[in-house]
Amino acid sequence: MRVAYVGLGIMGRGMVGNLIRAGHDVTVFNRTAERAAPFRAMGARVAASPAAAAAGAEVIGLCVTDGAAVAAVLQGEGGLLGALRPGQFVVDHSTISPADTVAFARQVADNGAAWCDAPVTGGDRGAREGTLTIMVGGEADAFARLEPYLQAMGRTIVHVGAVGQGQVVKLVNNFIGGVAMVGAAEGLLIGLSAGVPLDRIMAVCTAGSANSASLQLLADRLARADVLPGFSLSNRLKDMDLAMDAARRQGLALPLGALTAELFRERAGAGEGDLDQSVVARRYPGLFGDGGPART
Amino acid sequence: MRVAYVGLGIMGRGMVGNLIRAGHDVTVFNRTAERAAPFRAMGARVAASPAAAAAGAEVIGLCVTDGAAVAAVLQGEGGLLGALRPGQFVVDHSTISPADTVAFARQVADNGAAWCDAPVTGGDRGAREGTLTIMVGGEADAFARLEPYLQAMGRTIVHVGAVGQGQVVKLVNNFIGGVAMVGAAEGLLIGLSAGVPLDRIMAVCTAGSANSASLQLLADRLARADVLPGFSLSNRLKDMDLAMDAARRQGLALPLGALTAELFRERAGAGEGDLDQSVVARRYPGLFGDGGPART
Numbered sequence: 197m198r199v200a201y202v203g204l205g206i207m208g209r210g211m212v213g214n215l216i217r218a219g220h221d222v223t224v225f226n227r228t229a230e231r232a233a234p235f236r237a238m239g240a241r242v243a244a245s246p247a248a249a250a251a252g253a254e255v256i257g258l259c260v261t262d263g264a265a266v267a268a269v270l271q272g273e274g275g276l277l278g279a280l281r282p283g284q285f286v287v288d289h290s291t292i293s294p295a296d297t298v299a300f301a302r303q304v305a306d307n308g309a310a311w312c313d314a315p316v317t318g319g320d321r322g323a324r325e326g327t328l329t330i331m332v333g334g335e336a337d338a339f340a341r342l343e344p345y346l347q348a349m350g351r352t353i354v355h356v357g358a359v360g361q362g363q364v365v366k367l368v369n370n371f372i373g374g375v376a377m378v379g380a381a382e383g384l385l386i387g388l389s390a391g392v393p394l395d396r397i398m399a400v401c402t403a404g405s406a407n408s409a410s411l412q413l414l415a416d417r418l419a420r421a422d423v424l425p426g427f428s429l430s431n432r433l434k435d436m437d438l439a440m441d442a443a444r445r446q447g448l449a450l451p452l453g454a455l456t457a458e459l460f461r462e463r464a465g466a467g468e469g470d471l472d473q474s475v476v477a478r479r480y481p482g483l484f485g486d487g488g489p490a491r492t
Numbered sequence: 493m494r495v496a497y498v499g500l501g502i503m504g505r506g507m508v509g510n511l512i513r514a515g516h517d518v519t520v521f522n523r524t525a526e527r528a529a530p531f532r533a534m535g536a537r538v539a540a541s542p543a544a545a546a547a548g549a550e551v552i553g554l555c556v557t558d559g560a561a562v563a564a565v566l567q568g569e570g571g572l573l574g575a576l577r578p579g580q581f582v583v584d585h586s587t588i589s590p591a592d593t594v595a596f597a598r599q600v601a602d603n604g605a606a607w608c609d610a611p612v613t614g615g616d617r618g619a620r621e622g623t624l625t626i627m628v629g630g631e632a633d634a635f636a637r638l639e640p641y642l643q644a645m646g647r648t649i650v651h652v653g654a655v656g657q658g659q660v661v662k663l664v665n666n667f668i669g670g671v672a673m674v675g676a677a678e679g680l681l682i683g684l685s686a687g688v689p690l691d692r693i694m695a696v697c698t699a700g701s702a703n704s705a706s707l708q709l710l711a712d713r714l715a716r717a718d719v720l721p722g723f724s725l726s727n728r729l730k731d732m733d734l735a736m737d738a739a740r741r742q743g744l745a746l747p748l749g750a751l752t753a754e755l756f757r758e759r760a761g762a763g764e765g766d767l768d769q770s771v772v773a774r775r776y777p778g779l780f781g782d783g784g785p786a787r788t
Contacts (some may be wrong), residue, residue: 379675
């Protein structure tokens with residue numbers, strides 16, 4: 197397919213590489229232009245604006261930081277709005293709020309184009325290896341048309357519902373993973389403080405009811421004393437806040453989620469937002485990388 | 493081996509069945525005598541007291557409700573203390589506090605016998621099928637001697653450390669699983685309330701960073717609207733309280749664990765302690781079995 201792609205961060209770079217390798221005809225745009233250069237060498241065109249990238253494209257993929265960045269791609273100088281044509285699809289891989297998503301989709305529809313929200317999970321590695329999980333909100337016929345595009349980047353591709361519901365499911369996934377990560381930190385602390393080695397705890401817990409993706413991520417980080425992202429703490433906090441905001445709009449009271457968000461915020465406030473999300477464990481003295489029980 | 497086994501609850505019954513099938517020479521005792529009858533038919537002897545069961549046994553397994561029940565088996569009328577002989581092993585499969593465990597082990601040592609704590613995870617199904625995970629606290633040579641006994645009941649058998657540390661790891665496992673279960677309930681509520689079907693959420697979350705044993709357990713319960721235990725809410729609460737008590741003894745502040753324990757206590761206070769632990773989700777209106785979004 198003829199594809200425009202806007203946003204060459206850690207995730208976008210991996211995804212665009214796979215689109216090119218799958219044989220799609222790709223034009224990229226990135227605010228910081230030098231990030232586009234390697235893709236020119238791979239055969240992609242480089243455009244000077246989102247609007248220029250979109251010209252003639254069937255699919256316009258976005259992967260940017262947050263809702264404000266999506267708004268800038270749509271409404272800013274050289275933005276997509278006004279340049280879109282009927283029959284085009286704007287596919288947003290960013291993680292933003294469901295409410296913003298519905299508003300953006302309406303603006304795009306006013307330009308005659310269609311919107312799908314298609315946030316991803318699987319990290320930078322999944323983006324590089326084309327093994328992402330992609331959750332898609334949008335019309336069924338749009339999802340069907342986009343399959344060759346999505347298949348190039350993901351392994352598990354799920355049409356979850358209407359526009360905005362892709363973002364809802366992304367927030368659900370990240371909310372559940374966030375609570376589980378802090379719960380794992382507190383639980384491991386009980387065992388490590390009692391003198392049980394991490395590998396013995398994990399031999400049991402990965403075979404037991406404690407097992408989770410978050411537990412395994414955290415234990416791996418503790419064992420390697422590795423704090424480089426991965427998935428940054430500030431992005432984790434952003435997603436917890438988006439999930440809690442979505443919950444509040446529905447009138448839902450979620451005490452465990454509210455507390456978890458504040459525990460991540462505490463570490464962000466301590467200046468650790470650019471480190472891996474797992475440094476939330478540093479709020480528990482001795483657990484992570486300061487000579488405490490995780491070293492035993 | 494020559495085995496005595498005290499406690500024929502849901503877990504004990506499955507475990508004794510596998511001991512007999514593995515060819516061990518088994519004598520059972522249970523406070524409610526009729527529960528022993530099926531095992532007589534399978535070739536086991538039935539004793540009139542823990543002390544009588546223990547006569548001549550190499551291993552005396554216990555699987556009872558709580559620390560008070562273990563104390564009764566040791567110290568009550570016809571109890572083990574006084575009847576134990578040097579060379580015997582008392583192996584406690586109950587889930588009790590690490591502190592109580594160390595005290596019981598000392599009493600048993602005063603009788604010349606050795607103690608191992610060997611709590612299990614894997615549920616009634618794991619007990620029946622011999623696929624339990626067993627975490628063992630005790631001396632290395634005791635662990636080695638007990639292998640034929642433990643292998644008859646479990647698939648993953650881990651020597652985690654000294655006496656008491658088996659219980660520590662059990663509490664760590666159940667603590668982490670308990671927090672993850674309530675986090676999963678809150679997260680699923682966000683998605684279901686926004687109108688996304690449970691099977692679509694799970695298609696994403698089981699392939700994403702949300703994936704956990706607790707999430708899968710809860711989603712299965714919601715899909716089947718099944719509230720029969722399984723693992724009862726009052727046992728889940730007991731284990732959360734034991735874990736928090738162990739944490740407090742070490743001076744650890746665990747905010748997420750403290751809140752999670754209170755959320756389970758709330759449902760126990762609502763008279764749901766005998767139902768499956770997953771009914772903690774009922775505190776979130778509409779989530780579980782009352783015509784709310786889980787039915788969509």
